[in-house]
Amino acid sequence: IDMAEPPVIIWEQEVESVLRYRDLVPRLEDALGKFSRRDSAEVLQPVRTAVPLQKHSGFMGLMPTYMENDGVLSTKFVCFYKREKGSTLPAVRATVVLLDPECGNIKAVMDGEVITAMRTAAVSAISAKLLMAPGAEVLAILGTGTQALSHLNVFTEMFSFKEVRVWSRTKEKVERFVRSAGGGVRGCGSAEEAARGADVIVTVTGSTEPVLYGQWVKAGAHVAAVGACRPDWRELDDVLMKSAVVYADSREGALSESGDVILSGAEVFAELGDVINGTKPAEREKTTVFKSLGMGVEDAVSAQLVFDQWTSKETKP
Numbered sequence: 001i002d003m004a005e006p007p008v009i010i011w012e013q014e015v016e017s018v019l020r021y022r023d024l025v026p027r028l029e030d031a032l033g034k035f036s037r038r039d040s041a042e043v044l045q046p047v048r049t050a051v052p053l054q055k056h057s058g059f060m061g062l063m064p065t066y067m068e069n070d071g072v073l074s075t076k077f078v079c080f081y082k083r084e085k086g087s088t089l090p091a092v093r094a095t096v097v098l099l100d101p102e103c104g105n106i107k108a109v110m111d112g113e114v115i116t117a118m119r120t121a122a123v124s125a126i127s128a129k130l131l132m133a134p135g136a137e138v139l140a141i142l143g144t145g146t147q148a149l150s151h152l153n154v155f156t157e158m159f160s161f162k163e164v165r166v167w168s169r170t171k172e173k174v175e176r177f178v179r180s181a182g183g184g185v186r187g188c189g190s191a192e193e194a195a196r197g198a199d200v201i202v203t204v205t206g207s208t209e210p211v212l213y214g215q216w217v218k219a220g221a222h223v224a225a226v227g228a229c230r231p232d233w234r235e236l237d238d239v240l241m242k243s244a245v246v247y248a249d250s251r252e253g254a255l256s257e258s259g260d261v262i263l264s265g266a267e268v269f270a271e272l273g274d275v276i277n278g279t280k281p282a283e284r285e286k287t288t289v290f291k292s293l294g295m296g297v298e299d300a301v302s303a304q305l306v307f308d309q310w311t312s313k314e315t316k317p
């Protein structure tokens with residue numbers, strides 16, 4: 001008889017209290033490398049299923065992953081939306097479910113928003129670690145939402161930029177972001193002002209049209225492009241996509257979900273995991289784009305880490 005325990009619920013504040021970039025980053029590097037080896041005993045992760053929520057201008061993404069060797073089985077449910085300017089509704093809502101692969105019972109249901117914010121930013125930081133030019137001094141962030149903040153947090157924890165710039169569509173949002181960052185961030189009046197001369201540019205907007213143009217991007221800069229995760233959505237223009245060496249988290253994901261890749265016709269040179277595995281070079285001296293779509297395996301290792309940390313905290317006297 002299966003005497004499975006009922007699932008534990010680990011909600012936002014608890015996830016926040018146990019998840020740390022210093023633990024997450026090495027697990028994500030390991031997961032990206034495993035994914036790119038395409039060994040089904042390491043990672044089984046289909047391209048996410050996206051169910052259109054047409055009435056609400058959104059999608060529900062289902063992101064199942066199985067890591068047989070590690071005994072990790074999970075799925076994330078993530079709803080993401082194209083929000084009108086001025087909307088106060090969230091752009092991304094997510095829940096991660098962790099299961100026992102042997103019995104199929106649910107071990108934990110956890111908030112997926114902190115996981116999504118932190119793992120996405122951590123993967124962008126890994127892309128920068130691998131691909132930005134040595135001595136990079138200026139970081140520019142386009143967007144001032146949830147991902148902008150998590151990217152600021154991990155990039156400033158992992159690197160020592162001399163200057164951090166931020167841009168968003170409204171002056172108020174830029175000012176609020178600069179205030180909440182508590183100093184050290186310069187607000188910019190245009191995306192061009194933020195991007196010109198920057199060594200690393202992060203695009204974390206809800207835009208469906210290009211916000212970053214190749215003519216503004218310094219030769220040798222690294223761009224981590226996080227938004228525009230539908231085949232007809234863009235954040236980057238054709239000039240940038242065609243002139244850069246393009247990396248992705250998943251080649252299949254990029255070729256089925258990224259408007260920047262599909263509509264520009266740019267070639268995906270390598271996955272980040274290929275660089276981690278040493279099977280493809282890091283073209284640090286060239287202009288590079290990391291196109292992030294987000295992968296289930298990133299959620300799987302993050303959720304397992306949260307579960308392990310949470311369990312050890314709970315069982316401590």
Ligand SMILES: NC(=O)C1=CN([C@@H]2O[C@H](COP(=O)(O)OP(=O)(O)OC[C@H]3O[C@@H](n4cnc5c(N)ncnc54)[C@H](O)[C@@H]3O)[C@@H](O)[C@H]2O)C=CC1
Pocket residue numbers: 080081090091092116120143144145146147148168169173204205206207208209211226227228229292293294295
């Ligand atoms: N690659 C990945 O793994 C993930 C990607 N995303 C995507 O990243 C993007 C940002 O997500 P969040 O920070 O959670 O959203 P958010 O709603 O918190 O922030 C979005 C930001 O983009 C700005 N924005 C919206 N429309 C714009 C436009 N037309 N032009 C310029 N700026 C615009 C907003 O003012 C805001 O600053 C979204 O596109 C989301 O779908 C989110 C999670 C994971």
Ligand SMILES: O=C(O)C1=NCCCC1
Pocket residue numbers: 078080092116229293294295
């Ligand atoms: O991987 C994720 O999580 C997401 N990717 C693209 C859109 C929002 C969430």
